[in-house]
Amino acid sequence: MSTTHSTALRPRLLGRATVNAVVAICVLYTLLPVLWLLLAATKSRDALFGSSILSFSDFSLVSNVKDLFAMDGGLYARWYGNSLLYAVLGAALGALISVACGYAFDKYDFRHKEKLFGLVLAAVMVPQTVLALPLYLIASETGAVNTFWSVFVPVLFNPFGVYLGRIFAQGYVPNEVLEAARVDGAGELTTYLRVSLRMLGPGLVTVFLFQLTAIWNNFFLPMVMLSDQHLYPVSLGLYQWNSQASVSPEYYPVVITGSLLAVLPLILAFVLLQRFWRSGLTAGAVK
Amino acid sequence: MTATTHAVSAQAAPPQAADRVRRAARRSAERRRNAAAGVLMTPFFLLLALVFLVPVGTAVWLSFFSADEPGLGFGPERTVFVGLRSYAAVVTDPTFLSGLGTVALYCVIYIPLMVIGSLALALLLDSGVVRLRSWAQLGLFLPHAVPGIIAALIWLYLYTPGISPVIEALGKADITVDFLGLHTTLPSIVNIALWSNLGYNMVVFYAALQAVPREVLEASVVDGAGPVRTALQVKAPLVRSSIVMVAMFTLIWALQLFTEPMLLHQSSQMINTRFSPSMYIYDAAFSRNNYSLAAAASVILLVITIAVSYGVTRWTDRVDSVKENAR
Numbered sequence: 001m002s003t004t005h006s007t008a009l010r011p012r013l014l015g016r017a018t019v020n021a022v023v024a025i026c027v028l029y030t031l032l033p034v035l036w037l038l039l040a041a042t043k044s045r046d047a048l049f050g051s052s053i054l055s056f057s058d059f060s061l062v063s064n065v066k067d068l069f070a071m072d073g074g075l076y077a078r079w080y081g082n083s084l085l086y087a088v089l090g091a092a093l094g095a096l097i098s099v100a101c102g103y104a105f106d107k108y109d110f111r112h113k114e115k116l117f118g119l120v121l122a123a124v125m126v127p128q129t130v131l132a133l134p135l136y137l138i139a140s141e142t143g144a145v146n147t148f149w150s151v152f153v154p155v156l157f158n159p160f161g162v163y164l165g166r167i168f169a170q171g172y173v174p175n176e177v178l179e180a181a182r183v184d185g186a187g188e189l190t191t192y193l194r195v196s197l198r199m200l201g202p203g204l205v206t207v208f209l210f211q212l213t214a215i216w217n218n219f220f221l222p223m224v225m226l227s228d229q230h231l232y233p234v235s236l237g238l239y240q241w242n243s244q245a246s247v248s249p250e251y252y253p254v255v256i257t258g259s260l261l262a263v264l265p266l267i268l269a270f271v272l273l274q275r276f277w278r279s280g281l282t283a284g285a286v287k
Numbered sequence: 288m289t290a291t292t293h294a295v296s297a298q299a300a301p302p303q304a305a306d307r308v309r310r311a312a313r314r315s316a317e318r319r320r321n322a323a324a325g326v327l328m329t330p331f332f333l334l335l336a337l338v339f340l341v342p343v344g345t346a347v348w349l350s351f352f353s354a355d356e357p358g359l360g361f362g363p364e365r366t367v368f369v370g371l372r373s374y375a376a377v378v379t380d381p382t383f384l385s386g387l388g389t390v391a392l393y394c395v396i397y398i399p400l401m402v403i404g405s406l407a408l409a410l411l412l413d414s415g416v417v418r419l420r421s422w423a424q425l426g427l428f429l430p431h432a433v434p435g436i437i438a439a440l441i442w443l444y445l446y447t448p449g450i451s452p453v454i455e456a457l458g459k460a461d462i463t464v465d466f467l468g469l470h471t472t473l474p475s476i477v478n479i480a481l482w483s484n485l486g487y488n489m490v491v492f493y494a495a496l497q498a499v500p501r502e503v504l505e506a507s508v509v510d511g512a513g514p515v516r517t518a519l520q521v522k523a524p525l526v527r528s529s530i531v532m533v534a535m536f537t538l539i540w541a542l543q544l545f546t547e548p549m550l551l552h553q554s555s556q557m558i559n560t561r562f563s564p565s566m567y568i569y570d571a572a573f574s575r576n577n578y579s580l581a582a583a584a585s586v587i588l589l590v591i592t593i594a595v596s597y598g599v600t601r602w603t604d605r606v607d608s609v610k611e612n613a614r
Contacts, residue, residue, distance in 0.1 A: 015514070016416045023417050026408060027426040030486055033441045034429060036452065040444070049449050101331035108324035123339050125596050127543040129565035130585040133572045134345035135338060157334040182316070188323030217434040219546050220565075224573065235436045242440060243553045256444070259437045266432040271425075 034263070041260040045253050064257040071241075071254050078230055079237040080261070083216060086151055086233055087265075091212040094156040098211075099204050102165020103196060107178060117166075123159040132224045139225060150225040151233070155215045161207040168203030169196070205276040209269060216266055234262045343589070349582035350374065373583035382561040383584060387591075389473065390563050394541045397477045402534050405485050406526075409492035410518040424493070427486035435483060439550040442479045447554065467555040476547045484540075488533050495529040496522055531603050535596060542592050545569070564588045 040048060044060040068076050105117055135154060139145040144153075173196045181191040197204070219235045226232060232240070238258050245251035353369040377383050408427065412420055430438060445451045446466035457464055466475045499522060507521045523530075545565040552558040552566075560574065561567040564584060572581035 019411050019414060019416050020418055023408065023411055023423050026485075027423050030427050030430050030482065033438075033445060033482065034433065036445065037441050040450075097330045097334065100327040104324040104327040108320055110321060110324055119335070122593075123335060125539055125592060126339065126343070127539070127565070127588060127592055129543050129545055129568055130346065130589045130592075131338065131342045133568065133578065133581050133585060134342035134349065136572070137345060137349075137578070138341065153334075154338045157338045159335070159339075162331060188319055189326060192323070192327065213431070217436070219434075219436045220569075224569075235434055238440065239436055239550060242443075242550070246554065252450075255440065259440050262437055263433050266434070267429070270428070270432050 037256065037260050037263070041253075041257045043253065045249060048252060048256070060253075061257070064253050065261075067250075068254050068257045068261070071251075075229060075232075075237065076234075076254075076258055079232050079234045082231060083233040083235070083262070084265070085148075086155060086218075087212050087215040090152055090155045090215050091208045094158045094211050095161060095204055095208040097156060098158045098161030099165035099168070099200055099207055100192070102162040102167075103169040103173070103192065103200065105162065105166045106169035107173070107175070107196075120159045120162050123157075124163065128220055132220060135221070136224050145225060146227050146231070148231060151218075151222050151231070154221055155211075155218060158207070158211050158214075161211060164203065164207050164210075165200075168200055168206075172199045172203060202276050205273055209273055209276065212269060213266060234258070238262065346582045346585045346589075349578055350586050351579075353579040369579065373579040374587070376580055377583045377587060382559075383564065383567050386561050386564045386567050390542060390544055393473060393477065393544060393563075394538060396474070397480055397541055398534060398537050400477065401481060401484060401488060401537050402530060404481070405488035405533070406492050406523065406530065408485070408489045409496055410522060412489070412493055413496040413522065414514055414518065424486075424490065427489055429486065430483050431487040433483065435546045436550060438483045439479055439547045442475070442482070443551060443554060446475055446551075467551065467557060469557055472548075472551065472555060472557045476544070476551065479547050480541070484537070488537070491533055492526060492529055495526040499525050527603075531599070535599055538595060538599065539592060542588065542595070 041064060042059050042061040044063070101120075105113065131154075136145065139150045144150045177195060177199070178191060181195060186194075216233075217235065218233065219239065222231075222233050222236045223239075226236070229237070229240075238255055241251050241258070242255050245255055350373050351368060351370060352366050353373060354366055411417060412424065417423060433441070445453050448454050454464065454466075465471060503521065503525070504517060507517045512521065543565050544563040548558050548562045548566060549569075552560065552562065560570045565588070568581050568584045568588070571577045571584060
């Protein structure tokens with residue numbers, strides 16, 4: 001008995017070590033490029049090309065940040081503000097709109113309900129690049145092209161949020177609660193605002209976070225819509241600066257430091273709101 | 288109003304009228320609910336019309352018309368119906384076809400790597416032997432918080448000789464790799480996409496695995512299945528719906544390939560402005576100002592996306608029903 005026990009134990013220990021090693025390598029793969037960005041942001045231009053990435057003889061993070069905000073008349077701060085405006089405001093409003101719609105899909109019966117929902121799901125599948133040209137043409141017809149609205153209005157549209165909203169409404173808001181509110185004579189919309197929306201809180205945060213990431217990442221739409229640099233989000237601004245870097249290398253440290261600062265808000269949002277998006281992913285994955 | 292008249296008549300003929308009152312009340316409740324549903328859904332469907340239906344319609348319309356300049360380009364521009372001419376121009380354009388081929392190859396390399404890699408990681412994390420599990424998860428998930436364009440920027444620098452510590456380290460081992468060479472650009476792009484999304488999909492799978500009932504796993508242990516067999520033959524089939532979902536979204540995103548090659552194009556001669564269908568559309572619309580060509584290419588990309596997603600759903604449904612029959 002004891003011999004079979006020990007032979008069974010040894011491969012298990014070996015397996016345990018292998019599993020941990022594989023996971024550790026994968027974690028290094030995902031972490032090291034971010035670490036490189038962090039270290040590279042502390043290097044001056046000469047050190048970036050010249051010295052080893054791990055040497056700290058020349059620590060110029062502070063001067064890099066100063067350069068970043070001084071470059072091209074302080075455009076970066078402008079871009080950062082724009083990104084925050086597009087992403088935070090857009091995600092908040094977009095999440096409210098999609099979750100309300102998803103809730104209505106779950107709680108109410110009406111004609112052609114599943115056909116309409118099918119349309120929503122179809123919209124999830126449509127590539128953004130397909131919509132960009134017609135959106136641009138519509139925007140230029142209405143004079144909205146190259147304005148804040150030309151980027152802000154399209155990013156509000158989040159069909160996947162409707163899908164999640166329906167799942168969340170099913171999971172978080174029991175129908176008995178609505179029945180009880182109806183018996184008490186409360187109006188449907190009052191019930192939604194006072195009772196259901198509160199129960200949908202975690203789901204709403206999840207949809208908000210998904211959309212925040214998507215808008216912060218958005219690059220194609222602003223590139224098509226905007227020509228005024230002062231309206232650019234960070235992503236497009238960095239893209240443009242990077243295209244100038246091959247000609248004028250003083251842009252390299254600025255692009256790197258700018259990238260590092262642009263990553264921070266999302267990391268912060270994900271760490272602070274961890275509890276919510278984890279539950280949200282479960283809902284999205286299991287159903 | 289109707290409710291009160293019914294209430295008056297209810298006193299005259301009690302049994303029938305009570306019924307009628309109830310029906311009227313139900314009807315008015317239904318009307319109130321429909322109104323509420325309408326209010327809750329209107330903002331979304333306005334957006335849907337404005338930024339989805341109208342643009343898709345516009346793209347289809349544009350693809351059948353073209354700006355024509357009569358009289359050797361001296362006369363005023365007219366829009367004329369050209370039928371399928373733009374479509375013919377797109378599908379016979381070798382640069383479009385090569386872009387399509389590039390994306391097909393990209394999908395063939397990227398999607399299996401992504402699905403198998405993230406599922407394997409999730410299974411490893413779910414096996415219970417990994418130390419510091421939540422830290423490992425957070426580390427793997429981190430790239431999801433890095434915007435696509437910045438992920439591409441980081442890797443572009445890591446691919447650039449002179450800046451990249453990776454190339455330097457390889458150089459010390461006498462290995463020279465040109466990450467942006469003729470045969471390496473596509474794998475380099477796959478790597479960027481894999482890096483960005485591996486952790487996210489791992490978390491999706493992990494969440495699904497957590498929902499597998501523990502009794503099922505206990506039963507498989509009782510049956511004598513080892514951890515590897517449990518993972519591959521019990522757990523993996525139970526999260527099939529998540530696998531299909533991840534594969535589907537990965538596919539839809541992969542077909543839109545744009546951000547990474549667009550950025551690498553700034554530094555690599557190997558990536559031209561029509562590297563992928565999305566870049567082709569951008570180039571046709573905004574560099575060449577050929578709207579009908581861009582619209583036709585957009586519609587073709589849309590049809591391919593829908594056809595492929597539909598195909599995947601049908602195929603998985605059929606595999607499901609075959610399995611059901613086999614049981």
